[in-house]
Amino acid sequence: MKKTDVLIIGGGPAGITAAISAKRSYPGKSVMVVRQEKQVMIPCGIPYIFGTLANSEQNLIPDASLTKNQIDIMIAKVEKIDAIKKTVLTSEGEIEWDRLVIATGSVPFTPPIPGKDLPGVFDIRKDADYLKTLKSRIEEARNIVIVGGGFIGVEFADEISKNSGKNVSIVELMPNCLSLSYDAEFCCDAENRLREKGIKIYTSTKVLSFNGGGKVESVKISTGEELAADVVILGIGASSNVSLAAAAGLVLGKSRAIAVDRRMETSVPGIFACGDCTEKVSFFGGKPSGLKLASIATQEARIAGANLFETRREGVGAVGVWSTVVGGMALGTAGLTESAAAALGYKAVATYIEGVNRHPGVMPGGVLTKLKLVFDASSGVLLGGQAVGGESVGDMINVVAALLQKNMRADEIVLFQMGTHPALTSSPIVYHLVNAAEIACQKMLK
C-alpha cells in the first residue's frame, strides 16, 4: 500500500493549490495528488480552445507546478474514501493518508429538458477528449445554439463566432445575459458587443425541447420559434461533485455541497475539502453561496493546505470576483451588484463613473472605461463594484476586491493614493475609483 502524509483528491486548481500550500506550510510532510486525468485542463481557458487557442493541448496546467514543489502525482480513479482506516481505494490500489483534502470539483448541471440526450447536445466537461470531439463538431456545424448566457455561455459564443460563417445563438432564461454578476447596464454593453458580432440573443426565454431524428436538429424555445441546431452547448452551471464524500459519510450542507468550517475542515477531523465541491458561505450576510470560481477555490485551497496540521488561517466567505472578455471588451465584477444588494435587504447607494483610461484621452490605447460602485448607505461600507473597458479592467476590479475584503468605507476610499500615468490610466483628477467613492460620500451625506 502507498503511504503519504497528505493526500489530495483532484488535480484541478483547488487540488494543485492545496498541494502547494500544504508543502509550503509543512515542508517535512509528503504530499500526493491523485487524479483521474492524464493531463489537466485550465478550466477558465476551455472556451478559448474554440477560437483563440489552436487546440486543447495549449490549455493545459503543467505538472511542473506540482513536481517542482516535490509533490507526487498518481493518475488513478478514486473509488472510495475510508475515513476510519484513513485510506482511499483507487483503480491503481490503496493509499494510506494522515490528512486528506477533497478537491473533486463540480460536474455540469444538465437540465431536465426533453431531448437532452440526443447526439449533438454537449455539456462542458474538463475532459480533453470530450472537448476535442466538441471542437470538431463545432467546426463542421453551421448552426450552434448555446443554452445559458452566464459567463461560460457568453465566452463560448464569443470564441466560436471568431470562426467565420457560424450561426451562433444564446438562449437565456433571465432578462439579461450575465445578470447574476452585473447590473443591467453592464449586461446590455456585453449583449451589444455580442450582437455586433452577429450572435443572436434570446433573453427571458426558456428552452422547451431539443428535437431531431438520431441527432439534434433544432431547439424549440418559449417564444414559439424553433432554432436550427447542428450543435447545442449547455452552459447553465455546475453541481458540486460530492459522490465520494457523501459515500464516505461526510456531512453535506444546505446546498448539497461538502460542509466545511472556516478552517476548511469537513465533519470528519483530518479530512479537509476545498473548491467547487465545497459549500460556500457568502461574504455578505453569510447565506450559502452558489458561486463556483477559481479565485474562491484557490483561496479555500490556501486555507485548507495551511491548516492541515495546525490552525493557521480562516476564511471570510465567498466574495465573488471575476472578469471576462466579450467582443474585445473586458468586464469585471466583485461582490454584490446593486440589484443583489437590494435583494439581500441592503439600502444601497450606487455611483457610476465613466471616462477614458488614459490622460489625455488621445493617448494610444485609450478605451472608454466605466466603473460602478455599490455602498451600504447605513455604514458607508463598499459592497461591490463592476467595471467595463480595456484590458486593465482585469486588475482594476482586483483593486475593488481588495477594498471590499477589508470592509472599506467610501470616505476611506476617497483618500487612496493611486498611481496614475498618461499611458496606463485615467488622470488623478478623475480616477474612477476615488471619484466614484467621492460621489458616494456626497450622496450619503445628504
Place this chain on the structure above:
Amino acid sequence: MKKTDVLIIGGGPAGITAAISAKRSYPGKSVMVVRQEKQVMIPCGIPYIFGTLANSEQNLIPDASLTKNQIDIMIAKVEKIDAIKKTVLTSEGEIEWDRLVIATGSVPFTPPIPGKDLPGVFDIRKDADYLKTLKSRIEEARNIVIVGGGFIGVEFADEISKNSGKNVSIVELMPNCLSLSYDAEFCCDAENRLREKGIKIYTSTKVLSFNGGGKVESVKISTGEELAADVVILGIGASSNVSLAAAAGLVLGKSRAIAVDRRMETSVPGIFACGDCTEKVSFFGGKPSGLKLASIATQEARIAGANLFETRREGVGAVGVWSTVVGGMALGTAGLTESAAAALGYKAVATYIEGVNRHPGVMPGGVLTKLKLVFDASSGVLLGGQAVGGESVGDMINVVAALLQKNMRADEIVLFQMGTHPALTSSPIVYHLVNAAEIACQKMLK
C-alpha cells in the same frame, strides 16, 4: 472687488481637485480658481508631447472639469495674499475670500552647474509656450543630453528617441536610473530597455559643466568625457513654490514647503494648502517626504476641499504610488523599496514572483510580469511593492497601494479572492500578489 466663498490659487491637478471637492462638499458655497495660465497642461503628460502626442494642445486639462461643476475661473497672476483682510491682490484686481486654498505647485530645481544659463539648456516647465520652443529645438537637434534619470528624465529620453536619428544620453548621479522608487533589479530592466532603443546611460556620473560659445555645445561629465549637446534637458526635480505663502507669513516646514496639519490647514486658520507646494509627511515613519506626485496632490486636495468649513477628513501621509512606461514596458511602484525600507531601519522580507500575465501563457497579449513585495518582518505588514510588465501593471500596482494603505499583513493578502481570466491575468494558482504574500508568510514563519 470680486468676492468668493472659496478661492483656490493654482489651476493644476491639486487646484482643480480642491475646487471640485469644495463644491461637492459645500454645494451652496461659491468656488473660484485663480490661475496664471490660459490653458493648463497635464503635468504627467508633458514628456509625451515630445513623441507620442502631436503637440502640447493635445495635452491640456479641459476647463470643463471646473465649469461643469459651477466653479469660476479667473486668469490672473496673484501678487499677494493678505491673510488678515482675507483678500488676494492679482494682476486683474483684488479678490475677497472666506476660505483660501494655496495650490501653487512646484518650480523646477536648477542645479548650480557652470553654464546652466547657456541658451539650449532647458528645464521642464508646465508652460505651453516654453514647451513649444523646447519641442522645436529638439526637432532641430541631433545630440540631446538629459540630466537626471528619474521618471521625468527617463520618460523624456524614451519619447524623444521615438523620433529617429537623435542621439540621446541620460546622465544620472546615482548608481541606477529610477533608484529612488525601484530596487536595482527593476532599474536594470528599465535601463536595458532604454539601451535597446539606443539611449546612452551614464550612471554614478556627475555633470561638471555645460560648455559652448553663445549656446550649449557640450556637457562635461565626471567620467572625463565631453558629450556633444545641441539641447540639454534638466530633469532633476522640483522645489515647492512657496513665495506667495512665505510672503504672507505662513509657516514653512523643515523641507521649506508650506506646513500643514493632517487636515491640510496651514498655520493661518481658514487658509489651506495642498499639492507640490505643501510639506508632506511619509506614511512610513512620519519623516518629511520629498515626494511630488499627482496622486498625492489630488488626495491632499480632496482633504483640503472637504475640510474648508467643517473637519471631515484627515490624511495619513504620503505613500508614493506611481507608474511609468519605458520602451513599451510598464513599471509601477508603491510604498517603500527593499533598500528604502532597510534605510528606514525596517527588518524587511522581500519576495519576488515572475510569470506571464495570461493563462495559458500562449494567450494573446501575454507579457512576462514581475512583482516584488516588501514586508516588515516583525509585524508581517506590507511596506511596498514594485511591478514590471504589460499595461495592466498600472492597475496591479494600485492593488498593492490599496493593501498598503490598510496596513495589510502577508497572511491577510494570501486570502484575497482575486479575479483572474485567461485573456487578462495570470492563473489563480500562481496569481502574483497572493503568491508573493504566501512565500513571505513561509519566510517569516521560519
